[in-house]
Amino acid sequence: MAMLDDIRQMIETEVTYTLELGGKFYLIEHVPARVCRETGEQYFSPETVEHIQALIKSKKKPDRVVETPVYKYA
Numbered sequence: 001m002a003m004l005d006d007i008r009q010m011i012e013t014e015v016t017y018t019l020e021l022g023g024k025f026y027l028i029e030h031v032p033a034r035v036c037r038e039t040g041e042q043y044f045s046p047e048t049v050e051h052i053q054a055l056i057k058s059k060k061k062p063d064r065v066v067e068t069p070v071y072k073y074a
Helices: 002-008 046-057
Strands: 010-021 024-036
Touching (some): 010 046
16 A cells, blocks of 8 residues: 555656766756655656756757856855
8 A cells, every 4th residue: 555655646747857967067857757745756767867868968959058156065
């Protein structure tokens, strides 16, 4: 029964996926994901992860670029 309860806590939605790679940050918008209603944890299918990796490796021109401020916690 616990597995069924876990499934009920998940919603299918789209999220913004963030990735840091080689000192650069990437944002991928409208990524399909299953999100836990209780914790907000995001789960991605293997196909979705492969698509994201291929997109980053393709060096395709991004749809837009955003400037991101960076602060030190200290």
